[in-house]
Amino acid sequence: MKRERTEPEAVRLDAGAWRRVLKWEEEPVLTISLRWPKLDDALPGPRRVGRYYRQVSEQWKTRWEGEFYRQACAAAAAAREASRPFAPWSASLDFTVTHLDGTFLSLYQDAVEDTGDRRPVTVRRGDTWTMPSGTPCSLSSFFPPRSRWRRQVLSELTIQAEKRVSSSEALFYQDWRERLERDFHPDRFYLTDKGIILFYPLYTLAPYAEGIPTFQIAKPEGSY
Numbered sequence: 001m002k003r004e005r006t007e008p009e010a011v012r013l014d015a016g017a018w019r020r021v022l023k024w025e026e027e028p029v030l031t032i033s034l035r036w037p038k039l040d041d042a043l044p045g046p047r048r049v050g051r052y053y054r055q056v057s058e059q060w061k062t063r064w065e066g067e068f069y070r071q072a073c074a075a076a077a078a079a080r081e082a083s084r085p086f087a088p089w090s091a092s093l094d095f096t097v098t099h100l101d102g103t104f105l106s107l108y109q110d111a112v113e114d115t116g117d118r119r120p121v122t123v124r125r126g127d128t129w130t131m132p133s134g135t136p137c138s139l140s141s142f143f144p145p146r147s148r149w150r151r152q153v154l155s156e157l158t159i160q161a162e163k164r165v166s167s168s169e170a171l172f173y174q175d176w177r178e179r180l181e182r183d184f185h186p187d188r189f190y191l192t193d194k195g196i197i198l199f200y201p202l203y204t205l206a207p208y209a210e211g212i213p214t215f216q217i218a219k220p221e222g223s224y
Contacts, residue, residue: 009102010100010101010102010105010131011039011040011043011046011100011102011105011131011132012039012040013037013038013039013040013097013100013105014037014038014039015035015036015037015038015095016034016035016036016037016038016054016057017033017034017035017036018032018033018034018057018061019031019032019033019034020032020065022065022069022072024072024073024076024077027076027086028088029069029072029073029075029076029086029088029089030064030068030069030072030088030089030090030091031088031089031090031091032061032064032065032090032091032092033090033091033092033093033094034057034060034061034092034093035092035093035094035095036053036054036056036057036093036095036109037049037050037053037095037097037107038050038053039105043132043134044134045129045131045132045133045134045135046131046132046134047134048134049105049129049134053095053109056093056109057093060091060093060111064091064113068089068091068113071089071115072088072089072115075089075115075116086116087116087117088116089113089114089115089116090112090113090114091111091112091113091114092110092111092112093109093110093111093112094109094110094112095107095108095109095110096108096110098190098191098192098197099128099190099191099192099193099224101131102131102132103130103131103224104128104129104130104131104137104191104224105128105129105131106126106127106128106129106190106191106192107126107127107190108124108125108126108127108190108199109124109125109127110122110123110124111123111124111125119208121202122202122212123201124188124199124201124212126187126188126189126190126197126199127190128189128190128191138186138187139153139186139187139189139196139198140186142196142219142220142223142224143220143223144220150184150186153184153198153217154180154181154184156215156217157180157184157198157215157217158177158180160215161176161177161180161205161215170206170210170213171206171207171209171210172205172206172210172213173205173206173207176205176206179204179205180200180205183200183201183204183205184198184200188200188201191224192216194216194219195216195217195218195219196216196217196218196219197214197215197216198214198215198216198217199212199213199214199215200212200213
């Protein structure tokens with residue numbers, strides 16, 4: 001009797017969280033909130049990935065409790081000196097899981113800094129891991145070996161960007177074609193059930209109002 005093939009179970013995932021309000025002379029000046037992925041630590045792979053994200057959150061926490069906090073204190077002091085109100089600053093790290101099954105875990109993290117009187121700055125990072133080994137995946141690994149995957153991807157991104165510009169769906173810089181190729185980085189991607197999402201940092205292709213530009217390409221056949 002032929003046995004049915006069973007798919008491996010997805011790794012269990014939870015979230016760790018930490019929050020703190022920092023003060024200067026009893027006045028709140030900075031709120032820091034962290035949220036990071038916590039993986040089932042029964043296996044070495046997920047345990048290693050979970051440890052990595054804990055380290056990432058600690059790195060942001062160190063920056064925000066140090067340099068960023070000192071800047072917030074200086075801004076609060078300047079506001080007091082000028083007899084004007086001070087809006088407390090904030091900094092946050094959060095994550096969104098975009099694909100999770102027994103083979104892959106894919107997500108992105110957003111680190112956001114808000115100084116109150118300017119537009120919040122968001123830094124995004126995408127990660128994709130093979131499970132349960134916990135090894136990172138490159139974008140090229142989802143395409144056939146020796147294929148011209150980079151040229152293929154950039155061609156598709158150009159087509160999508162042209163459609164957005166011509167339909168006034170997006171307001172890109174005039175030299176967006178050069179920027180699209182020049183600032184392309186294969187690490188800026190994550191998986192979804194519908195396809196692979198590639199993204200560019202703020203201000204790379206367009207003004208702030210356009211947000212973080214994202215493009216979806218079809219899943220290469222048999223990739224995941």
